Amino acid sequence: MLASKVAILLAKRMTINQTKQIHAAILVNGLLDLESLLVQQIINSASSYSYYTSHYIKLVLNHVQNLDVFSVASTIRFYSRHCQFREAVNLYGKLQRCGLSPSTFAVSSALKACARILYRSGGISIHAQVYKYGFCNVVYVQTALVDFYSKVGNMDFARSIFNEMVEKNIVSWNSVLGGYVKSGDLTMAQSVFDEMPEKDVISWNSMVYGYARMGNIERAYALFRQMPERSSASWNAMISGYVDCGKIELARSFFEAMGQKNNVSYIILISAYSKSGDVESAEELFGKLHKKDQLVYNAMIACYAQNSWAKEALQLFNAMLRLDLQPDEMTLASAISACSQLGDLKFGSWIESFIHETGIQMDDFLATSLIDLYAKCGSIDKAHKLFHGLKKKDLVAYTAMILGCGINGRAKDAIKLFDEMMNAEINPNIVTITGILTAYSHIGMVEEAYRCFISLQKYGLAPSVDHYAIVVDLLSRAGRLEEAHGLIKSMSIQPHAGVWGALLLGCSLHNNLELGEIAATRCIELEPDSSGYLSLLANIYASSGRWDDAERLRKGVEEKGYNKLPGCSWMEEVKA
DNA sequence: TGTGGCGCGC
Numbered sequence: 001m002l003a004s005k006v007a008i009l010l011a012k013r014m015t016i017n018q019t020k021q022i023h024a025a026i027l028v029n030g031l032l033d034l035e036s037l038l039v040q041q042i043i044n045s046a047s048s049y050s051y052y053t054s055h056y057i058k059l060v061l062n063h064v065q066n067l068d069v070f071s072v073a074s075t076i077r078f079y080s081r082h083c084q085f086r087e088a089v090n091l092y093g094k095l096q097r098c099g100l101s102p103s104t105f106a107v108s109s110a111l112k113a114c115a116r117i118l119y120r121s122g123g124i125s126i127h128a129q130v131y132k133y134g135f136c137n138v139v140y141v142q143t144a145l146v147d148f149y150s151k152v153g154n155m156d157f158a159r160s161i162f163n164e165m166v167e168k169n170i171v172s173w174n175s176v177l178g179g180y181v182k183s184g185d186l187t188m189a190q191s192v193f194d195e196m197p198e199k200d201v202i203s204w205n206s207m208v209y210g211y212a213r214m215g216n217i218e219r220a221y222a223l224f225r226q227m228p229e230r231s232s233a234s235w236n237a238m239i240s241g242y243v244d245c246g247k248i249e250l251a252r253s254f255f256e257a258m259g260q261k262n263n264v265s266y267i268i269l270i271s272a273y274s275k276s277g278d279v280e281s282a283e284e285l286f287g288k289l290h291k292k293d294q295l296v297y298n299a300m301i302a303c304y305a306q307n308s309w310a311k312e313a314l315q316l317f318n319a320m321l322r323l324d325l326q327p328d329e330m331t332l333a334s335a336i337s338a339c340s341q342l343g344d345l346k347f348g349s350w351i352e353s354f355i356h357e358t359g360i361q362m363d364d365f366l367a368t369s370l371i372d373l374y375a376k377c378g379s380i381d382k383a384h385k386l387f388h389g390l391k392k393k394d395l396v397a398y399t400a401m402i403l404g405c406g407i408n409g410r411a412k413d414a415i416k417l418f419d420e421m422m423n424a425e426i427n428p429n430i431v432t433i434t435g436i437l438t439a440y441s442h443i444g445m446v447e448e449a450y451r452c453f454i455s456l457q458k459y460g461l462a463p464s465v466d467h468y469a470i471v472v473d474l475l476s477r478a479g480r481l482e483e484a485h486g487l488i489k490s491m492s493i494q495p496h497a498g499v500w501g502a503l504l505l506g507c508s509l510h511n512n513l514e515l516g517e518i519a520a521t522r523c524i525e526l527e528p529d530s531s532g533y534l535s536l537l538a539n540i541y542a543s544s545g546r547w548d549d550a551e552r553l554r555k556g557v558e559e560k561g562y563n564k565l566p567g568c569s570w571m572e573e574v575k576a
Numbered sequence: 577t578g579t580g581g582c583g584c585g586c
Contacts, residue, residue, distance in 0.1 A: 202577095209577070233577040240577075267578040298579040305580085330580040337581060368581040399582040407584090434583045441584075470584050501586065532586080 027063070036068045061091070067098050073106035080113050083294075086361055088113035089122055104135050108144035115144075115151040123148040139165070143172045150179025155188075174202045181210035205233045212241020232262045239265060243272040263289070267299045274303035294320075298330045305334040305341070313338035314347065329366050336369035345377040364390050368397045375404020393424070399432045406439035414439035415448075427459050430467075437470045446478045469498040476506020481515050497526040501533065508536045508543075516540040531556075 019041065026034050057075065061067070072095045079088035092110035095102055102110075107126060114123035127145060135141045142165050149158035155176075162168070162176050173196050180189035189210055196203060204227045211220035220241050227234060235258040242251035251272060255265055266289050273282035286292075286300045297320045304313035317335045320327060327335070332351055339348035352370060355362060367386050375383040387393070387401050398421040405414035418436050421428065428436070433456060440449035453471045456463050468491055475484035484503050488495050500522040507516030516537060523533035534553050541550035 205577070231577090236577050262577090264578045271579065295579050300579090302580055328579090333580040340581095363580090365581045370581090372582060394581095396582045401582090403582065403584095429582085431583050438584055464583090466584065469586090473585075498584085498586070502584095505586080 023063070036071045061094075067095075067100065069095070069100050069103050069106060072100070073103050073109065076106055076109045076113070080109050080116075083116075085113040085117040085119075089117070089119060092126070101133060102129065104138045104141050107133075107135060108140045111141075111144035111148045115148040118152055120152050123152065137166070139167050139169060139172070143169065143175060146172055146179075147175040150175050150182065153179075153183055155179050155183055155185070170196075170198060170200055170203075173197075174200070174206065177203055178206050181206045181213075184210075184214065186210050186214055186216075201227070201229050201231045201234065204228075205231065205237055208234055209237035209241070212237055213244055215245050217241050217245060217247075232258070232260055232265065236262075236264050236268060240268045243268060248272050248276060263291075263293055263296050267296055270296070270299045270303055274299070274306055277307055279303060279307045279309055294325050294328065294331070297325060298328070298334070301331060301338075302334040305337045308341060310338040310341035314342075314344075327360075329360060329363050332360065333365045333369045336366070336373055340369065340373040340376050343377060345373065345379075348373045348377075364392060364394070364397065368400055371397065371404065372400040375400065375408065378408065380404060380408045380410065393421075395421075395426050395429060395432070398426060399429070399435055402432060402439065403435035406435050406442060409442055411439040411443040411445070428461075429459075430461055430464060433461065433463075433467060434470070437467060437474075441470055441474045444474075444478065446474055446480070449474050465493055465496050465499060468493075468495060469502050472499050473502035473505070476503050477509065479506070479510045481506055481510060481512050485515055485518070495522075497523050497530070497533075500526065504533060504536050508539050511540060511543045513540055513544045513546075 019038065023035075023038055026038060057078075061072075061075065072091060076088045076091050076095075079085070079091065089110060092102070092106060092113075095106060107130060111123055111126050113119075114126065127148075130136060130141055130145065142161060146158050146162045146165075149155070149161065158176055158179050162172060165172060173192070177189055177192045177196070180186070180192060189207065193199070193203060193207055204223065208220045208223050208227075211217070211223065220238065224230070224234060224238055235254060239251045239254050239258075242248070242254065248269075251269065255261065255269055258265065266285055270282045270285055273279070273285070282300065282303045286296070289296060297316065301313050301316050301320070304310070304316065313334060317327070317331065317338070320331065332355060336348055336351055339345070339351065348370070354360075355366070360366075367390055371383045371386045374380070374386070383401065383404050387397065390397055398417060402414045402417050402421075405411070405417065414436060418428070418432070418439075421432075433452070436452060437449050440446075440452065449471060453463065453467060456467070468487065472484045472487060475481075475487065481503065484506060488499055488503065491499075500519045504516060504519035504523055507513075507519055517540075520533050520537040523530075527533070534556055538550045538553035541547075541553065
């Protein structure tokens, strides 16, 4: 009775709720052989991927007592199609743990997922199983392997599997071609392209993309014009090519000229505008796009976060959650960066618990954004713990940690990390230097800071105005006012008020009237609206007994209105 | 074919 009812329902497209009820009935009545049908029905009825569907699929799979290869394989493909590659790989692992033999279908889907997330060891172990189960001569599996090794950059393996294939299809040809393009070997790519028995739009796109990416935009454009047919990807290859060689205006012209723009076209331009600091243009494009997917949101949230529009980043992140769009590691890395910029530990911690709840993979990017958040909000121990858990400590991770130690007064730890980084042969960048200078500054290690500053050129770095400001601040506080003044005079770039302000502060601390007057004059020239500099100079006059001058300046301050903002902290209170 | 983490202290 129930079985026939289920069969009727299964023939139709069901809502998730109907599916839930049927599953309950199946379990109550012990009709386990219907479960497999049900799982496939869920997959078919879930037309889109949302937090809700993914959650429900997991729930059903966990309760399925009679798991079969068919259901699992179609679920793996479902995940792959909706870009949930980690889920796909995890499910393949589960299939094995259940003692089931994979099908060729499951193997090729899982390999595709490994290729997309560059999960090297996962793909290699699936390769081993290909031998074990005797799938070596299955074209789909061989092609998936060629694609996997091409995508992870192992062209020797990709080529040898490709050469062994008795029967090659156009996908296998395109996979090796794409691999050579990706590794930048345009000579090999061109020879594969010339050798191909037939070419499709994907083959042409790879070549256009390859030449564009290598900066040979003329050759890319020549091929683009020669193409027998063009897809959106052909246009996008040209757009990203122009972006890569810094010709954003030309990229925009191609974008405007293309007929059917897709989300990728928008993402390429949004991230290009983001990198050039043009948030308004990125916003304008984002607003024009009607059907926005997760990745478009990621690009726009990242754009806000990278350009210090932290509030806007979090607003958009919230909007994304309200629309039931699943955030991934990339979304969260940007959102946490925005929290860190605002000192919003509360929301940042909420995101961290969200990561643990939803089982999102904590990768090094995400961990680094959390390190930065915790370090800035005073939880340096938490930051340390995350830092030690990183799979690979890179420049950005070291820099975040060095800065964190620096602002928390742990200068010695910062210096230790800096040495460790140098030993690992990771070259510092401008940001790292800011961090280490801040650390030195906090414990008044003037000589070391100065030496570090002087040795900037060793790393091929040019000191920024801000670096000068830190060093001038350091020298001035230590009373080395003449040296500080000399350093400013030697600058090849224009000092800003922050640089002269640092000297002025030092002069006020050490009662140096002569240099104080020079510094104050410069500050007032550069920032006439700020009254703080006048107050500092007034203090110097007062300390030198020049009461009339001090009084004159104080009156000036009163007339201007007191612009100095009261001191405040961006940090949320941290409960001990 | 696309998206992510690090910038003094006033």
